[in-house]
Amino acid sequence: MSKAQFIIEKNENPSVGWRLLLPILSLLGTFILTSGLILWGKANPLEAYYYFLIAPLSSRFSLLEVLVSSTPLILTGVAVTFAFSAGYYNIGAEGQLYAGAIAAAGLGLIVGKLPMPLAVTVMLVGGFLAGMAWAWLPAWLKVKWAVDEVVTTLLLNSVMAYIVSALLNGPWRNPESGWPQSPEIAPSAHLPKLVAHSRLNLGFLIAVLAVIVLWFVLTRTPFGLKMRAVGLGKPAARFAGIDVERTMLISALVSGGIAGIAGVCEIAGIQYHLTDAISAGYGYTGIIIATLGALNAWGVGAAALFFGVIDTGAQTVSRSLGVPVYLGEVTQxxxxxxxLAMFLLQHYRIRRRTSWTSS
Amino acid sequence: MDFIVSLSAATLRVATSILLAAIGETYTERAGVLNLGIEGTMFFGAFVGFYVADISGSLWSGLLAAIISGILAGLLMALFSVSFGVNQHVSGLGLTLLLSGLSLYAFRLRYGGLATPPSIEPFPQLRPFGDLPILGPLSEQYLLTYLTFLVIVPLAWWILYYTDFGLKLRAVGENPEAVDAAGVNVYAIRYAALAIGGGLMAAGGAFLSLAQLGAFTHGIVSGRGWVAIALVIFGNWDPFKVTLGSLIFGGTFALQLRLQAMGLQLPIPYETFLALPYLVTILALVLAGRNASYPAALLKPYRRE
Structure with missing residues (x-):
């Protein structure tokens, strides 16, 4: 007698077809899961998804806005990938972003006399160093004292939030309006616009450059090889003669620096002053983007652009259909x-097995 | 004297929500799962509690609904971190993002753009010692505060150290392979720990909306979940030490509120007080150093081969 049986077995090397299908299946799954919420919001899910995914790409203005809203996400995604690749779990990009933003808001007040290229360079270097400095303590504690970096980087985000609050309620409180908002930075410290009459600025190119640098370092340099070796397994990397601590420390510091640049770009490119709301959780979203991009530079860039589409689309959905803008967050x-579930699924396959039994 | 008494009373109030969440996190971490979904679960609990209390007119229904929603959130975390074995930081932060987004979405749908945030009549405070000096005002607390300090905390300690379930739970967080070999279902224990933990986290959030504030606002949780994570480590995964940590945090928080309200000009910004507990926790981690008694299997997904 034959009995058909379905068995699940491990499939270590998923086919190329699977890899291409994965994003499509994820999108479909997300669509099905969120359409209940859209219906609850008394809107047509198909229509909502048109505004969500197609409308942002169909006008020049909204396309530029997509690039603007992707900029901080690309940078924090790259920052997180830098650390995660080397097995250092930096959850502190949010705080490091604000460290860079504080540096930019401060430097922006005193570089007014410099010509624009020089002023912008000072801001970027300052922001990088500030992000690095804020990332230093947990990284040093990790390599010297084996203190878990997940918790320390997470806690320092809250400490940074209080530093920002203290600055905005103290020395930087706007003397005229009384708002917790730092004084405007000098015009020569503004990042130049890439397209007139839009918000798109040099920050986007810096973000693209960061993706390229990440790709180059990870795949084309000996240090990148070391980073990935450490990320795959510390004992094995140590056995292979790699200085694991030094590799992690450098990766963590660069990660903090890039997150700091994200803060500079928000201040010098968009806001021109510091508030406690310049980041909508970009540091945390960066972790999600790094994961969706599978710690691959191009994947991270693509995921960040896609999240930029969702952020822009959520505004459109909200304006056109009255669905709350938070649909964007839920969708992400x-x-x-x-x-994550699909990643797992691609490593398994279901097979039909016919077995013969004698009964 | 009056100042100290009212400060102590406020300390207990402020500590309650964080302590509930921290005890929840103690369960999950003891079983080997770091649940960074805590911040979102608290927020979700605060929202669901408020929402259900508002439409049903019953605060207790709200609290119950919040706890159930927290248990579901914990089970979702378990699906990803236990069954799927996904990286715990990523799944936890994803859960926080999902639950915060859901709460805000639903809140906006239900209450729209009301000019004044909606509010409900919150739980009353009890005052068992009436007008007795010191004890009277000090005992003026919510029933939930009493339950947290007198029931939830001792119960957690008893469960973790003196019951069969607690023994298995701690063992699963230390050496899941050995526990599995002894015939215990590692997955089931971790699911249970995350469910209990999620319920407590959501109850902590609901305390804010149903008792302390009587309203739901965007900033209602504002990082209290992360404080709870810090307290669990500071308290060395021991419910009573975690309680001590929550009192220290509640004390500094209440103190800075008083100082702000009194309009004192301090030489240092009041934010220093708020940042202090975080810095103290980092210092405690350094001092414990390599000896910090992290559950050995924390962050490690268990795969049965």
């Missing part, structure tokens, strides 16, 4: 969870 989170 759902997409992460669905994709």
């Amino acid at each position: 989170a759902t997409m992460l969870l669905v994709t």
